[in-house]
Amino acid sequence: xxxxxxxxxxxxxxxxxVYLVGNSLGLMPKGAAKRVLHxxxxxxxxxxxxxxxxxxxxxxxxxxxxxxxxxxxAAADTVTTGDTLSIKVFQALSSAMALRPKxxxxxxxxxxxxxxxxxxxxxxxxxxxxxxxxxVNPEEVMDAxxxxxxxxxLTQVDYRTGRLHDMKALTKRAHDVGALTVWDLAHTAxxxxxxxxxxxxxxxxxxxxxxxxxxxxSPAFIYVAPHLxxxxxxxxxxxLGHAQPFAFEPAYQPAVGxxxxxxxxxxxxxxxxxxxxxxxxxxxxxxxxxxxxxxxxELFITEMAKGCPSLTLxxxxxxxxxxxxxxxxxxxxxxxxxxxxxxxxLGDFRAPDIVRFGxxxxxxxxxxxxxxxxxxxxxxxxKSWDKAEFHARKAVT
Amino acid sequence: xxxxxxxxxxxxxxxxxVYLVGNSLGLMPKGAAKRVLHxxxxxxxxxxxxxxxxxxxxxxxxxxxxxxxxxxxAAADTVTTGDTLSIKVFQALSSAMALRPKxxxxxxxxxxxxxxxxxxxxxxxxxxxxxxxxxVNPEEVMDAxxxxxxxxxLTQVDYRTGRLHDMKALTKRAHDVGALTVWDLAHTAxxxxxxxxxxxxxxxxxxxxxxxxxxxxSPAFIYVAPHLxxxxxxxxxxxLGHAQPFAFEPAYQPAVGxxxxxxxxxxxxxxxxxxxxxxxxxxxxxxxxxxxxxxxxELFITEMAKGCPSLTLxxxxxxxxxxxxxxxxxxxxxxxxxxxxxxxxLGDFRAPDIVRFGxxxxxxxxxxxxxxxxxxxxxxxxKSWDKAEFHARKAVT
Numbered sequence: 001x002x003x004x005x006x007x008x009x010x011x012x013x014x015x016x017x018v019y020l021v022g023n024s025l026g027l028m029p030k031g032a033a034k035r036v037l038h039x040x041x042x043x044x045x046x047x048x049x050x051x052x053x054x055x056x057x058x059x060x061x062x063x064x065x066x067x068x069x070x071x072x073x074a075a076a077d078t079v080t081t082g083d084t085l086s087i088k089v090f091q092a093l094s095s096a097m098a099l100r101p102k103x104x105x106x107x108x109x110x111x112x113x114x115x116x117x118x119x120x121x122x123x124x125x126x127x128x129x130x131x132x133x134x135x136v137n138p139e140e141v142m143d144a145x146x147x148x149x150x151x152x153x154l155t156q157v158d159y160r161t162g163r164l165h166d167m168k169a170l171t172k173r174a175h176d177v178g179a180l181t182v183w184d185l186a187h188t189a190x191x192x193x194x195x196x197x198x199x200x201x202x203x204x205x206x207x208x209x210x211x212x213x214x215x216x217x218s219p220a221f222i223y224v225a226p227h228l229x230x231x232x233x234x235x236x237x238x239x240l241g242h243a244q245p246f247a248f249e250p251a252y253q254p255a256v257g258x259x260x261x262x263x264x265x266x267x268x269x270x271x272x273x274x275x276x277x278x279x280x281x282x283x284x285x286x287x288x289x290x291x292x293x294x295x296x297x298e299l300f301i302t303e304m305a306k307g308c309p310s311l312t313l314x315x316x317x318x319x320x321x322x323x324x325x326x327x328x329x330x331x332x333x334x335x336x337x338x339x340x341x342x343x344x345x346l347g348d349f350r351a352p353d354i355v356r357f358g359x360x361x362x363x364x365x366x367x368x369x370x371x372x373x374x375x376x377x378x379x380x381x382x383k384s385w386d387k388a389e390f391h392a393r394k395a396v397t
Numbered sequence: 398x399x400x401x402x403x404x405x406x407x408x409x410x411x412x413x414x415v416y417l418v419g420n421s422l423g424l425m426p427k428g429a430a431k432r433v434l435h436x437x438x439x440x441x442x443x444x445x446x447x448x449x450x451x452x453x454x455x456x457x458x459x460x461x462x463x464x465x466x467x468x469x470x471a472a473a474d475t476v477t478t479g480d481t482l483s484i485k486v487f488q489a490l491s492s493a494m495a496l497r498p499k500x501x502x503x504x505x506x507x508x509x510x511x512x513x514x515x516x517x518x519x520x521x522x523x524x525x526x527x528x529x530x531x532x533v534n535p536e537e538v539m540d541a542x543x544x545x546x547x548x549x550x551l552t553q554v555d556y557r558t559g560r561l562h563d564m565k566a567l568t569k570r571a572h573d574v575g576a577l578t579v580w581d582l583a584h585t586a587x588x589x590x591x592x593x594x595x596x597x598x599x600x601x602x603x604x605x606x607x608x609x610x611x612x613x614x615s616p617a618f619i620y621v622a623p624h625l626x627x628x629x630x631x632x633x634x635x636x637l638g639h640a641q642p643f644a645f646e647p648a649y650q651p652a653v654g655x656x657x658x659x660x661x662x663x664x665x666x667x668x669x670x671x672x673x674x675x676x677x678x679x680x681x682x683x684x685x686x687x688x689x690x691x692x693x694x695e696l697f698i699t700e701m702a703k704g705c706p707s708l709t710l711x712x713x714x715x716x717x718x719x720x721x722x723x724x725x726x727x728x729x730x731x732x733x734x735x736x737x738x739x740x741x742x743l744g745d746f747r748a749p750d751i752v753r754f755g756x757x758x759x760x761x762x763x764x765x766x767x768x769x770x771x772x773x774x775x776x777x778x779x780k781s782w783d784k785a786e787f788h789a790r791k792a793v794t
Contacts, residue, residue, distance in 0.1 A: 012442045012443075014442075014443060014444070014445055017445075021445070021446050021548075024446050025441075025445060025449070027436065027445055028438075028441045028445070032437060032441075032630075033437045033438050034443070035432060036433060036434075036437060036666060037430060037433075037434055039423075040425065040429060040430045040433060040612070040670075041409075041430050044422075044425045044429075044612055044613060045409040045411075045430070046409075046411060047411070048411055048414075048416060048418075048422060048425070049418050049421050049743065050423040050738075050743075051613070052422070052613070053430075054484070057613055057614075072785070083480065083484065083661070084480070084635070084660060084662055084664075085413060085660025085661055085662070086482060086633070086637075086660050086661030086662075087480065087633065087635075087660060087661060088634030092721040094523060101780060110647055113636075113645075114636055114639070114646065114647065114649075115635050115661065117634035118639065118649040119633070119634060119635060119636060119647075121496040121634060121649055122631070122633060122649070123632070124630045124636035125632065126491060126523065126524065127524070128525065135607040135647070156493055158420070173761060181413040204690050207662070209662070212598040214446070215437070215441055215665070215666060216441060216449070216454055216663075216664075216665035217661075217662045217663045217665045217666070217667075217668075218666075219664075220661075226773065232531050234519070235481070235482065235520070235522065235523045236487060236516070236519060237515045237516060237518060237519035237520045238481070238483030238484075238512050238515060238516060239483065239510075239511055239515060240483075240514065241513035242511070247748065248510075248511050248747065249511065250507055250511065250514060250532070251513075252518055252519070263481060263613045264480070264481025264482055264483030264484060264512065264614075264617075265479075265481055265482070265604070265606070265613070266613075266614045266618075267613075267614040267615070267664050267667045268612070268613035268614045269612060269613070269614070269615075269666045269667050269670060270614075270664045270667055271614075273437075273666060281583060312472075324551065328543045333539070334458075342449075343673045344596060346445075346446065346447075350645065351644065352644060359783060389583060391654050
């Protein structure tokens, strides 16, 4: 039995489905229910308030950060968990801006996930009127990096096409012009090695409900490079980031190290689910996951080219320039995806014309890929796809 | 069987304990485990990503807001849930500040819970250097309200003594000088009727893990007065507060109404636990809870005066000026509380010398109160409490 046959057995696979949407919400690890139930019944139910210490709830955000660290190429004690990715965008950005107090520009690209741009916009509105969120095309980022830029904020993997930014080169260029970087790993963490440390990333953030399978709305994470942790501060200076939360001091004194990036009381049930999801990673290496993701993605692309030549690959064809998803453009993408989902092939549609399929090696295998392509082929071939009708349907939704 | 005998039966009471710390973490409702397990297994496990729509996950934060609304005296569609209380402090404050753009002062008191002050301090640091967090003694707040003040931010019930601020009078005075109010209901929600609407509160925030028993780190909530919702904006402008989150538009367009105060992807497991905890409120009225809380608190104070006259009441003796907790000052408060906890009477210690006991009528009755007082009496009487020793122990912790 291969390693990936073993990991597949650790998930609940919805019956009659090929689940190519693990890049939106990862499937449920079998261990999650048991772990959360234990936290509720044996910890909350039995120990009640004493569980904050006796069951280790208080340290859970940082412990989970340390479990995540090797998956994203980070050193120990540089990652903590909590809040949502949107909040962590705000926290990382405002912290990075404060480290470049004379500069006024946040640079990002229009391939970034909208909430990153929304949160950056909210921060800019809150600050002086001379701050600016500057958004360029993804391929223009390198040239747009100049000495106005305080922070470069990018999502490494484009959520629509899977196009991968060159973290190392862009971070180097950012540093050359004196800027800091905030990398969003939403579609990276658990899908490929990120090597934050060797790429010299300054800040990174991400969610755990996609390729890390920690459940709907599970905690986000934040990474701060070791050389910045001492000087970086958090504008979201909540009590759990205080050096002594239970001293109830009137003045804020940040904790030492990554703990200062904690904010409020951790969501213990969500943390329990994340903990269970990370168990799977004890027996598997992220580099093997990446290699397997490339195998499966290449198979998918090859078979789609044969079976469904009318769909145009929207993802980079070079697997090393692509995350762990494969996208196609298709005029009738919206109704096609509706039909596919009804038929048990789960992917999703992203406006205006992208159908995307997430590749999660932890629970997908060759059989799934071949079955998905066959079902897609049959559906594409079987129907008379009337473009006008589909555009009308799209307008309604 | 009285209503409160019935509510008591809906909780798991840790064996051999009198749990007077529900103002820190409420006990586990029996329905919580089942509900969360259902969400994990029957929703996440079976529907996976489809559950966002099919299981109603996407609307859960606002639905829960509407379930909370009557408990805090708010109208429908004025409350939403999510994040932590610390984050909601930041969100409410920054929103209120933006509605008073010419003013620079946040007024609060040193009886406020530290995280409120920390978060306000973080916000002030982020803004122009002429912004100010002004902190006065609780009894000086009324006189400190002047036309410099943009926002008055107070926690209604003092977390140490239970002293209750006069929400109506302070809000009226704030409005008279042109300021807005942000009320923290951490120790109010589920303990007493708040009447946000009739008190003309502008913003309110709170947590759900104390008197609402939704579990460790359960979602916070935010209330915005109906007349402000249209003009108020959220600086934490995450995608779930967008008018059309799934349109993935590059520009932020806030949702109509309270939905704009949502931020990131909701923590679905935590929401499920909150939903189960709110079931209990379908059959009980908050005014009855308050009346019962006063009965039990008065009994506790009377019996303590008889049994433990050496402990000095730190809470207001007038029950209408007190939340749902009773506190005493005691030189040897720290070791006393350690001994009480070891003996099964759970309260907590707040520096420098406060022992506090939360009164939660949903699961406490006269028998618990009498038993607690008897155990406290025995422990106070039995030992030779050496002050010097206790101060030494305090210094170590």
